[in-house]
Amino acid sequence: MTATRLDSADALAERLFGATVGALELFSVYLGAQLGLYRILDEGDGLTQRELAELAGIGERYAQEWLEQQAVAGLIDVENVDRPAHERRYQLPDEHARVLARADDPLHVAPFAHLLVGVGGVLPSVVDAYRSGGGVPYSAYGAAFRHGQGHINRPAFTNELPTEWLGAMPDVVARLQSAPRPRIADLGCGQGWSTIAVASAFPNARVDGIDADHASVADARDHAAAAGVDGRVRFIASDATALAGEGPYMLVLMLEALHDLADPVAVLSAARAALADGGAVLVVDEKVAESFTAPGDEVERMMYGWSVTHCLPTQLVEQPSAALGTVLRPDTVRKLADEAGFAAVEALPVENDFFRFYRLDP
Numbered sequence: 001m002t003a004t005r006l007d008s009a010d011a012l013a014e015r016l017f018g019a020t021v022g023a024l025e026l027f028s029v030y031l032g033a034q035l036g037l038y039r040i041l042d043e044g045d046g047l048t049q050r051e052l053a054e055l056a057g058i059g060e061r062y063a064q065e066w067l068e069q070q071a072v073a074g075l076i077d078v079e080n081v082d083r084p085a086h087e088r089r090y091q092l093p094d095e096h097a098r099v100l101a102r103a104d105d106p107l108h109v110a111p112f113a114h115l116l117v118g119v120g121g122v123l124p125s126v127v128d129a130y131r132s133g134g135g136v137p138y139s140a141y142g143a144a145f146r147h148g149q150g151h152i153n154r155p156a157f158t159n160e161l162p163t164e165w166l167g168a169m170p171d172v173v174a175r176l177q178s179a180p181r182p183r184i185a186d187l188g189c190g191q192g193w194s195t196i197a198v199a200s201a202f203p204n205a206r207v208d209g210i211d212a213d214h215a216s217v218a219d220a221r222d223h224a225a226a227a228g229v230d231g232r233v234r235f236i237a238s239d240a241t242a243l244a245g246e247g248p249y250m251l252v253l254m255l256e257a258l259h260d261l262a263d264p265v266a267v268l269s270a271a272r273a274a275l276a277d278g279g280a281v282l283v284v285d286e287k288v289a290e291s292f293t294a295p296g297d298e299v300e301r302m303m304y305g306w307s308v309t310h311c312l313p314t315q316l317v318e319q320p321s322a323a324l325g326t327v328l329r330p331d332t333v334r335k336l337a338d339e340a341g342f343a344a345v346e347a348l349p350v351e352n353d354f355f356r357f358y359r360l361d362p
Contacts, residue, residue, distance in 0.1 A: 030113035038101040041092035111151035118145020135316030150191030157194040162201030168348040182250040188257025192220025199229040240267040247274030259328040262318035268340030281360040
């Protein structure tokens with residue numbers, strides 16, 4: 001549903017007040033995730049502030065304040081609310097644990113907090129970039145943003161990519177299943193969760209994850225080793241255009257990566273050149289409106305929020321840049337694919353609140 005323009009100063013002030021409360025609560029979620037507090041609560045059966053402090057290795061006074069804030073916010077439960085602070089016991093409800101503590105759960109959105117912390121830490125540089133017209137390197141957003149970006153998509157990559165998303169390309173799946181050693185490329189693999197997911201789904205395949213961010217590639221290698229698939233995946237820290245020399249691939253994935261490319265046509269051209277006979281490219285990108293409209297719905301608002309604070313600044317580091325921003329509309333995808341020489345672009349019938357799915361055939 002498209003938003004309507006707020007019709008009074010009071011309404012706008014109320015909205016910004018609510019946004020402030022939400023932002024502060026997301027910062028508290030960051031603390032809970034980064035310090036392992038949600039994990040400890042999820043593993044326990046009700047903890048006092050002292051018990052949480054000892055298990056987490058934090059100061060008890062901090063544990064008290066954080067637990068009280070979480071209870072006031074309705075994120076955790078508290079027993080004996082009328083007793084002295086040191087006697088109260090706190091629990092993380094199972095349904096809330098899915099959102100806050102369990103990394104592979106489809107409802108796990110706590111990594112939004114890491115994303116906001118990453119943006120917040122670099123905003124002065126973004127201000128400077130606006131004034132100069134230059135960019136801000138992805139690496140400047142730090143480990144928090146890198147973790148947030150990897151983990152916010154991890155549940156979908158783990159649970160939906162191998163089944164629902166690739167299931168919309170049954171002919172490609174059939175070839176992957178029947179070929180003795182098919183190859184898959186994952187462009188813009190980030191921390192490797194998508195690479196790991198397809199390697200797990202197709203144990204006969206060899207999967208190359210490619211990303212320009214060296215820190216993300218290092219994370220991906222660690223994650224693959226922990227998942228037990230490191231013998232079947234390879235992570236390459238490189239510009240995506242290097243893909244053309246690495247093929248042939250039966251499937252090339254570009255998952256929430258196309259809009260971030262400074263030269264998307266060159267990368268798509270490299271992907272097309274790297275395809276094996278019968279291969280295809282799967283592009284997954286933001287499910288924004290078909291055309292610009294204002295005011296926009298919450299998804300549109302969120303995507304523009306990422307664009308003005310992160311995606312566009314990182315894209316403008318490299319010059320010349322397509323400077324696509326986050327809001328990649330379907331007509332733009334088709335135009336880029338056409339310029340890269342693809343013969344067909346098909347919108348796949350996959351239902352999703354945040355992503356659109358495109359099959360590109362050479």
